[in-house]
Amino acid sequence: MKKNGWIVLLLLVAMQLQAQKFEGLALTPPMGWNSWNTFQTNINEQLAKETADLFITSGMKDAGYLYIVLDDGWMAKERDSITGDLIPDPKKFPHGMKAVVDYVHSKGLKFGLYNCAGTKTCAGYPGTRGYEYQDARFYASLGIDYLKFDWCNSEGLSAKEAYTTMSNALRKAGRPIIFSLCEWGDNKPWLWAKETGQLWRTTGDIANIFDGIKNYGTWHANGVMTIVDMQDTLRKYAGPGHWNDPDMLEVGNGMKVNEDRAHFSIWCMLAAPLMAGNDLRKMTKEAKETLTDKDIIAIDQDPAGMQALKYAEKDSVQTWLKPLKNGDWAVCFLNRSLSSKDLSIDWKQMTVADNLSGTELNAVKNNYRVRDIWLKQNRGTTANPFKTTVPAHDVIVLRLAK
Numbered sequence: 001m002k003k004n005g006w007i008v009l010l011l012l013v014a015m016q017l018q019a020q021k022f023e024g025l026a027l028t029p030p031m032g033w034n035s036w037n038t039f040q041t042n043i044n045e046q047l048a049k050e051t052a053d054l055f056i057t058s059g060m061k062d063a064g065y066l067y068i069v070l071d072d073g074w075m076a077k078e079r080d081s082i083t084g085d086l087i088p089d090p091k092k093f094p095h096g097m098k099a100v101v102d103y104v105h106s107k108g109l110k111f112g113l114y115n116c117a118g119t120k121t122c123a124g125y126p127g128t129r130g131y132e133y134q135d136a137r138f139y140a141s142l143g144i145d146y147l148k149f150d151w152c153n154s155e156g157l158s159a160k161e162a163y164t165t166m167s168n169a170l171r172k173a174g175r176p177i178i179f180s181l182c183e184w185g186d187n188k189p190w191l192w193a194k195e196t197g198q199l200w201r202t203t204g205d206i207a208n209i210f211d212g213i214k215n216y217g218t219w220h221a222n223g224v225m226t227i228v229d230m231q232d233t234l235r236k237y238a239g240p241g242h243w244n245d246p247d248m249l250e251v252g253n254g255m256k257v258n259e260d261r262a263h264f265s266i267w268c269m270l271a272a273p274l275m276a277g278n279d280l281r282k283m284t285k286e287a288k289e290t291l292t293d294k295d296i297i298a299i300d301q302d303p304a305g306m307q308a309l310k311y312a313e314k315d316s317v318q319t320w321l322k323p324l325k326n327g328d329w330a331v332c333f334l335n336r337s338l339s340s341k342d343l344s345i346d347w348k349q350m351t352v353a354d355n356l357s358g359t360e361l362n363a364v365k366n367n368y369r370v371r372d373i374w375l376k377q378n379r380g381t382t383a384n385p386f387k388t389t390v391p392a393h394d395v396i397v398l399r400l401a402k
């Protein structure tokens with residue numbers, strides 16, 4: 001082969017190896033913690049390090065949480081006037097951001113940052129528009145593992161183009177970084193972002209209320225059930241490596257324990273990314289138990305990567321079904337009302353042939369063992385009818401195993 005031929009071949013191999021680094025970045029929904037829901041822009045080095053320590057001591061890491069993501073507010077108000085680089089706020093991060101990243105990595109965890117496709121972030125810090133490749137190189141030099149990319153101050157931009165540019169910039173910079181699109185579902189990213197990033201927000205911001213909306217005048221945030229109502233039509237777009245993101249968790253942020261449990265359960269049924277949004281330094285025993293329950297997390301992290309389907313809705317109780325690996329199914333009865341509801345389920349009547357997963361739930365043909373995920377109780381098999389009471393604003397989650 002001539003010299004030029006060898007060079008072309010080597011370049012092709014290098015490009016292939018580069019592309020492979022980005023394969024399989026989020027085969028199950030990413031799990032971690034994000035600063036925004038509790039701290040907004042009041043973040044700093046100490047908070048990030050303490051949170052990393054608490055990932056270990058509270059059992060969050062053991063439960064599968066890996067990413068510590070600092071949201072809006074980590075930057076100084078202006079870029080470096082000579083280089084144009086982003087500058088971590090020197091007051092909040094007196095030892096620079098690399099020191100924080102290294103600390104988080106030293107705990108066996110991963111680290112993420114936030115920016116915006118527009119000229120400024122939502123809180124008014126320097127945005128990435130026009131600096132995509134430079135910022136991507138900066139993130140790679142810091143050694144980050146996750147980038148949340150927002151959509152404020154993006155007037156005149158095409159979302160698909162802007163997010164594709166940043167995605168390409170991250171690939172060019174060469175460090176595998178999970179790319180989390182946050183344009184609130186405005187431009188239907190589920191239709192075009194599968195190759196662009198690993199997760200995309202499907203809605204506006206979440207609020208720490210069970211239902212309804214929180215009105216802030218010029219904008220509003222959505223209660224947990226309001227978000228749930230926007231998810232079931234998006235089911236077919238989620239799968240290993242590309243997830244619908246109904247926003248970060250509000251567990252531990254003021255709802256009742258049962259409401260937190262319902263919120264967390266339905267996020268797991270939806271195969272949602274699980275980004276805790278509470279103050280781990282003040283986490284109650286109940287919030288910790290909810291966030292770290294391995295059985296419900298196994299439903300979220302199931303390798304089949306299927307989002308649940310809404311099977312039925314009757315008298316304020318929704319039934320969600322999630323096909324799992326090896327023919328198992330998760331069943332979630334979600335009581336959205338303020339009174340408890342009695343249920344009597346004849347499994348043989350609940351048959352589903354799911355085209356998306358290519359599996360079926362069929363208790364006529366199969367006898368499944370029934371296990372209550374939260375109560376940690378075996379509840380017989382699907383040969384017999386299942387009777388239960390779902391408390392108000394709560395769930396019963398079952399795993400049906402073949």
Ligand code: GLA
Nearest residue numbers: 036071072122123150182205
């Ligand atoms: C938007 C996002 C939030 C958060 C804030 C930060 O509202 O949707 O999740 O990142 O910006 O300013």
